[in-house]
Amino acid sequence: MTTDPPTMKAIVQRGYGAPERVLQLDQTTARPVPGDNDVLIRVRATSVNTPDSATVAGVPYVLRAQAGLRRPKQPIRGSDVAGMVEAVGQGVTDLQAGDEVFGSLWGSANSSKPGTFAQYTVVPASQLVKKPAGLSFEEAAASVMTGLTSLLAMRDVGHVGPGTRVLINGASGGVGTMAVQIAKSLGAEVTGVCSARNVELVRSLGADHVIDYATQDFTKNESRYDVILDNVLNHPPKAVARLLTPQGVFIPNSLGISGKLLGGLPRVARAALMGKGSTDVKFVTLAVNHENLNALVRLLESGEAKTIIERAYPLDDAAGAITRVLGHHASGKIAITV
Ligand SMILES: NC(=O)c1ccc[n+]([C@@H]2O[C@H](COP(=O)([O-])OP(=O)(O)OC[C@H]3O[C@@H](n4cnc5c(N)ncnc54)[C@H](OP(=O)(O)O)[C@@H]3O)[C@@H](O)[C@H]2O)c1
Structure with missing residues (x-):
């Protein structure tokens, strides 16, 4: 007897254009399955970065050459994540079910897999660290891409x-x-x-x-x-x-x-x-790894840096969150609570 794979809520993108037109809440997306070195995360928060908003709009058009000509080949956006470990692959030894973690699937082979605007996502263990207890899931998730970019720009490039x-x-x-x-x-x-x-x-x-x-x-x-x-x-x-x-x-x-x-x-x-x-x-190349994430954790835990969040939108209103980022005038970050 075969059993259907477990499903989840996710925001799926059906084409390019206005977020409220092309993004839909889907209740029947299959949960991703972690590979040997991956972690399955019950997502609690994510955030919108410019690659997400640009890919929803499909602008500049040149990005469609890589993302998909008529619609994105991979329909779930999002790379930043904070949440709870649900399961780990066989090769993962430093994390276990129940751990609160944050990180990003940016730049990994998983970048081409379903993103984080969903109830569950899969991220390589090498791109996750434990979330400091003093940070909310939203603060942690919204710090990753922009925090690491800033850290690398100031510390390593500048x-x-x-x-x-x-x-x-x-x-x-x-x-x-x-x-x-x-x-x-x-x-x-x-x-x-x-x-x-x-x-x-x-x-x-x-x-x-x-x-x-x-x-x-x-x-x-x-x-x-x-x-x-x-x-x-x-x-x-x-x-x-x-x-x-x-x-x-x-x-x-x-x-x-x-x-x-x-x-x-x-x-x-x-x-x-x-x-x-x-x-x-010089350009900044984002590198999501334990060393850089731990440096970010030190900045956030010491209070030297805090995540500025203009607003956290519920997952159901991911379109509203994307629209705000497409306006280019959010004060700090736009988070999404899942
Ligand atoms: N290298 C990497 O790995 C990497 C990673 C992340 C992001 N990025 C890039 O970094 C850039 C910024 O990302 P972000 O997340 O910080 O974007 P953002 O949150 O949308 O910030 C936009 C900034 O631009 C200002 N701005 C908007 N319109 C302006 C105008 N007409 N004249 C002058 N300033 C204006 C805004 O100021 P006001 O709101 O005060 O007007 C705000 O400070 C993006 O282009 C993104 O692609 C690169």
Whole structure:
């Protein structure tokens, strides 16, 4: 006798376009099955990152070449996760059923498997750590992609240390709110660029100077910076790089907020070309592993960084969560409670 595989609730994507049109709550999705080195997680929270929202919209169109031409080949979005271990594969020795964990399936072979906007997901054990008790599931999940990106940008790419002058364009978003705090924890003098609505938030995170982009174009400033993290790419890379000190490093970190066909790719390409010349241009490559996750845990547990969450949406309203991120103006992160 065969038994049907257990099912779960999941948000599935049926095409590209407006989130409320293309995302549906499905109650009959098969639960994923962990491989030998994987962990099956009962998801308690996840969060929306720009790859999720861009893939739902299907914009820039160029992303469809990889994700799927008419609809995404893999219908469940989401990579950040926090939840409870339900079961582990044979090769997993450091986690067991009942452990509270957080991490991400980003970059793993599991990236092409069902995502985290669901009741259950499967993540390699190498991309999970135990969740600190003092963090909510939402805070933990919403810290992963943006927290690790910020940590790697500031610590490993920018080599930020005491007195480093850092400018962060897009200081009020998911990456920016983390990057401001991490740069401060490393001893930097931080300038954040955001809208007037978020000036107080960015200041409260420790920024020494905050520029409201509506009233001041930071590329016209006379100040110079050792590290520029650009999460928006709304200015020509050359204009931004002009603000670097002689040894300064420019970190373009955005696929852009406009351009339906290619998004910010032309600007990313121009920045990369500048890097072949005299300007130091470096990109952040997200690496989800125990070492980086544990460094993030230390920042979160010590209070040097906290996850700023504008709002947590219920799973049933994942479309609302995605819509908010597509607007590019959430203050900090948008979480999803499962
Ligand atoms: N390298 C990696 O592995 C990696 C990982 C994660 C993310 N990223 C990239 O990082 C970028 C930022 O991600 P995020 O999660 O921080 O995005 P986000 O939360 O949507 O933040 C957007 C930021 O852009 C600002 N902004 C929006 N419109 C603007 C405008 N017209 N002019 C100037 N600033 C504007 C917002 O400020 P206000 O709201 O104050 O207007 C906010 O600070 C994305 O492009 C993403 O692709 C890269």
